[in-house]
Amino acid sequence: MKYSNLATSLLAIVLLNGCLEVEDNDNSDIQALIDNQTQIITEDNKMTIKGVVVDALDLKPVDNALITVKVGSTELISNFEVTNGDFELTGLPQSSDIDIIISSPDNQFLARTFFTQTFYGSKDSVDDFGNFAVSESVDVEISVIDNEKSSALTTLEFVAFSHSGTNSSAYKYQHVSTFNADTGIYTITLPKFIDTSIRANLDIDKDGEVDYLPELNNLLRGRDLYIGSANTKEFSTVYINEVHAASDLEIRLSLVDETAQPLLGATFYREDSVVDSTYDESTNQYVIRTQIKDSLSLQLPAFINNGNKYQSSAFTVSKLDDGNLRIVKNGVYNNCCVVIPMTEVINFALAPQAIIESETAVEVVLAAADVNLVDSSFSVFYSQGIAIDVENILLTNDHAFTVLKGDADENDQISAGTTLITGGISFPVTFALSLNDTRLTVTPLTPLTIADSYHYNIKSVMNKATLEKADIYNDELTFQINANSDGIFSAADIKLDNENYTTNGVAIIANNSAGDVANPNNWSNYAQLYFPLNINALQKLTLRQTSVIRNGISSVDFQEYSVVVDGIINAADVGIVHLAENESVINQAFYRPVIMKSAQIETQKVYRFNTWVYISDNTSTETNSISFDYSLETKTGEVSTGTITIPVQ
Template identity: 30%
Template sequence: MNNLSKMLIMSTTCLALTACLEVEDNSNNDVVAALEEQNTLLEEQNKELQKKDLPVSIYGMVVDAETGEAVDAKVKLKIGPNWQDFISVSGEFTIDDLPVNTNIIVQIESPTNAFLPRAFFTKTTNADAGQVVMQALGDLNVSKGVQASFSVLNAEDSSSVEGLEFTYNPSVAYGNYISNSMLRNYDVKSTYNAETQTYSITIPEFLSVSLFASKDIDGDGKVDFVTLDGDFDYSDKIKINSLEAQKLTTLYVEEAESYQPVQLRISIADNLGNDFTELDFYAKDRYTGRMDISYDANTKEYVFDYQSSGEVELFMPAFVVNDKNYSSGEINLRWSTLEFLSITSSGFDDNFNYYNRVEVIDGVAKIVVKPREINSNPNISTLSSTVDEADNYSLKRFYEAPIATLEDSFTLEKYDIFTVIRGNDSNSDAVPNGVTRVGYTTQQLPVDYSLRYNDTFLSVKSSQVLDWGYYRYKINNLVNRATGEEFGSNYYQTVDFQIEKPENTGIFRINDIKLDNNNGTTNGNAIVATTTAGIANTATNNRRSAYVYFPDTIETLEFLRLTAISKVTNGIYSSLNNDYGNIVLDGNIKVSSTRLVSLAENEIVESFSGGGYSVSRGTTLEDGKAYYSHFGYSYMSDNTASQTNNMTFLYAYQVKGETTVHEGTITLYVL
């Protein structure tokens, strides 16, 4: 077992409770022995103190993604801004004496360049006072590199498309502990050879990564081209997975439909034709952010230079003229055809709808809008509401009039969080010993907010980076600035959004599937010794329906099929021919998921709302992790030294993006 040097320990071993006693004169052996014994005691006490301050050890295994075998590697650790020295390991490694609740990076490199370097981001766990914690990182998969080289050609004349940059990131983040900017430090980028007109990039041969390149080469916010057949189009980017990149020789693209720059001129007037001059009017789009709108005093028009192929939003914040309050207004602008703009609006007396098209003549389009005078309604309408993914999923709302906020105006919560509370977890959770409650809970998150543009534009977002899951903004207790009164008592709005789970980049191995009868024992012995009340577990090695449990890397498969061909029940062999069909088909998982919680047979399980809750409570597998389980196959006991219990399957599977079909047989012993 290899250990990194002790970290973040500012004092030496001899400066713990008191200084070590230096011994030079050995004439009195009894005194020397006593002093040496004293020093030993002090050093041991010092080590114990260090353990309390730095109680976390992490351990893992560097594994070849191709073979699944442990490999020789160099490992180094970064805590905060400080890198430690590399250590050499033979697969397994342990790093001791780490502080709790601290961001760390584990970087893996090959001493012989046998595989590509890779970084793993995580955070050390918490520990109770006096507790020493072992934190598992699991298998850290690495892969040898292979060079992918391909051309990108214009389909019209076969000319090379230059100026692209293909990137991928091989890093792995356990949980949401790092910023996107930190991840980008580990981006791997392509090079372009002008002589051969090819892009080249070294990618891991046996890890799933995706190459991305922007289709906006000149950075003007406009997509310059699309792929010819659309297979590699991914919004405003090209996306090529690593397996496709290894096979790709030529990628053909065609120019995106080009739109002429347009000068949009907007007249803002009331019902009597009186113009509203020099209002705070601005525009924004997803690429360039805020863009200015100028005012032409000669024509009394607001002028916006529209030079995008995408949708642009124009905002006119609420304003006051001659003691009259006028509503905010929003105009959405996009191309309909090469000659017409499609315009919609809200907040005006004469709103444009979906069918309004404005002709472009000699590069100029003109519209007239009439601001809406705000009535005495205490509630202020929302003109637009957007969850901005690029800004940490912030909620951005444009109101028809200025608002003010109160301390409890906004909340953000993450919901549908699977939670297990055992009776002996805490003395303050209201769950009695002998009871475990499971279910889905909600977590409230801290938010920051700001008001801009005459207090008509609200931005609310989490104070921390959001991980994948389900979220809900709640908006309540707003104030009408014009009246100083709170919105009506029935005013309450919610905005739900989902952050998709990142694509699974693990490696599926057929040996990772398990056969378990879920009887609370393994090898005939109880998995959990007692209930949370300390009462002996009543689980016995009885016969129960055996299930196949799949790891979450099943998500990386295109298809998987199993056929049971034999079983051994308490040493008695019998042949089978049970085709259980497609476990995965066309990338869609056909079996249900379950939650795993290791509990004693006689533990009381309740949901948070009372009653029972569906969990797999007696497997040998890791707690809390969602595995996919297939249908019960047969009633079987544990496999033990004296009683053989197993099933043998034919299998066939294919990984997404690969052409190889893996086939064979596997014997699973009942756990």
């Protein structure tokens, strides 16, 4: 607006004076004024920051350093010299993402990049960005041995990140390993006193699946070979096993009745898809040509042959670690298993059991050991055709809970002023029958979004032949929905709550369900750290409590909290319900604690960690907060450090 107003004023002066000769159209004076005003505007948008470059070992200022500052691809400051740690950088844009690259002119420490953001303020102000920790380097060596070949694997590349903050250009500053073909050792240079993990992609052929598995399961993160805190391990030996690709397999199956006579006309399925097969009349065998990686299961649904009825059957072929094959048969005479040497052609017999409709009960031939990862569906393969009502299919989460307040329904027998909390939630499902009504597939109507434990239970089915209902054994499944590790966690997501029914000194809920006024006091209580579900994206999170402000009085108070270690969350999961301080509660949620006095958003699940700091709410008149240094690492290897001050809710 300054530029626009100036240009308008200058134009008005020219028009009013009317004294410029036609041939004298040199507007240099006007342009000079405009340029000068633009310069003033630009200078108004500049700012100064200061900080200290310190050694990560003891947090003492380093003797000398060089600083380069970039905004996007533009380098604003190049090799600014720092002595005794302290520096001030001027002429930086306000409210902008900046990259600060700190290096050593004499190789006393490893270069490190800090992704941060400037604030908005007057051009005369100086913003203090605190410490910028750097560290001397250490060369970490890793030997990766292929167990089968007893030799080094040569095709990996280890990478690491030690920058602070987040930025799309972080990959430009990653640490990358080199490989010595003579010694068979990978070497990667890391900051010695900054916690840094390394990882190498084990999906060599880029098909979405790992080609090698480490002997130790804790060294696998997704598709990566992972070594945590690698900067503390100057030499590591990792043993791996190759994951063999799918191999050709020819199944020659003799399908016979109880008298060992061939049964013709059978159709085999893999789940709901027909499996291609031919019949070799010279050997009376079904020939199925397929591929096997780890295991495969084929089903034969109940069928009729020459007027005789046969129940469903199935078989599973699995590769064993010792190189042999294991064949397991279900729903047939002589159910069991056999182990044979690994070969490209296998021969065995399957004898489905004959059905006597008045005597033969429905059984489970094969039930899925886990749910479908795409839609959380569950499949059961029965010995005979069934019918079922959706009311007889249950999908529950016993860790979840339902809340019924006294003012919700006058007919619910819960008196006003009382809330009933009950453990367990049921989810609506849909189902489908296939393979001559022998295969049941149950799917939730809506996706299961909360990472938790769930349970499928098929209460009863009806035998279509006899119209009898029965509760069948083994058609239930307890399963886990894993947390999404692709979320984005920020230190700003962390909240502090002293759980005293107030927030900012004001009641969270003003009246109970009977309409009675609640009068909670802003009394001191232990402050709890709250973390959202996206904490599951972290491999590590450490909070170092540095100071506490109680009612405006600051005190130094050091505590260290290891909230996430090696992907394991050391915080309790709780539910949140907002209830007034004077509400009576009947709590029948036995699997998960339900917090009723917190200001956090109502939810079925959130993570909670006790600081044991006794403190009141932060209000407009009394400051109550806790400050932390934080260090976090995502499961993808991104590292971020910094400081944060969290007000108490």
